[in-house]
Amino acid sequence: MERFHQENFEQLCLRLAASDANLAAIIDEYGLPPLWTRPNRFSSLVLTILEQQVSLASAFAAYKKLLDKTGRLTPSTLLALTDEELRGCYLSRQKIVYTRGLAQAITGGTLNLRKLASQPDDVVRKQLKELKGIGDWTVDIYLLHCLNRTDIFPIGDLALVNAIRARLSMPNATKDELLQLSEAWRPYRSIATMLFWHYYIRKKNIKVLH
Numbered sequence: 001m002e003r004f005h006q007e008n009f010e011q012l013c014l015r016l017a018a019s020d021a022n023l024a025a026i027i028d029e030y031g032l033p034p035l036w037t038r039p040n041r042f043s044s045l046v047l048t049i050l051e052q053q054v055s056l057a058s059a060f061a062a063y064k065k066l067l068d069k070t071g072r073l074t075p076s077t078l079l080a081l082t083d084e085e086l087r088g089c090y091l092s093r094q095k096i097v098y099t100r101g102l103a104q105a106i107t108g109g110t111l112n113l114r115k116l117a118s119q120p121d122d123v124v125r126k127q128l129k130e131l132k133g134i135g136d137w138t139v140d141i142y143l144l145h146c147l148n149r150t151d152i153f154p155i156g157d158l159a160l161v162n163a164i165r166a167r168l169s170m171p172n173a174t175k176d177e178l179l180q181l182s183e184a185w186r187p188y189r190s191i192a193t194m195l196f197w198h199y200y201i202r203k204k205n206i207k208v209l210h
Contacts, residue, residue: 040117052133
């Protein structure tokens with residue numbers, strides 16, 4: 001399982017750009033994208049759940065409230081909070097259920113994030129999707145950001161879809177058409193994804209919170 005990291009990221013970006021004029025143009029105009037990674041731990045997966053179907057700013061505000069409330073966001077510190085306290089951290093009813101379910105799976109031993117790091121993508125996907133509230137988009141973001149897998153293409157990500165449509169002047173491209181296009185970027189679709197995100201963020205002047 002190939003992974004991207006600080007030492008090979010620039011090389012992978014340039015290798016991909018050498019075979020794709022659109023990706024090369026993104027680098028020419030905006031430079032290399034940041035190395036967007038997150039540690040492989042519970043708090044990172046909670047943040048990804050919070051990011052489902054809301055703005056990054058809203059998700060990060062909820063995440064910060066959780067950090068402030070718990071001091072250190074772990075399965076046990078989250079499970080110690082009441083529903084009222086979680087609502088006070090801007091979590092919806094559904095996301096309370098999802099994050100509690102994740103915490104219980106880890107504390108109960110049915111999910112081990114450290115072991116997932118050495119598992120193939122399809123095994124990681126199967127295990128995580130057994131949990132309520134975790135679907136393909138959440139798994140894709142986890143595989144890309146936390147496990148640094150090189151060939152993830154999160155087709156459920158609206159920013160990625162909009163970025164490709166805009167950059168390639170294909171405003172009506174369907175997701176199936178975009179998936180077909182992405183075959184040209186194998187086995188480095190994660191790198192292509194980050195280049196398109198970079199383009200979208202810079203073009204739209206979006207502030208990215210960390």
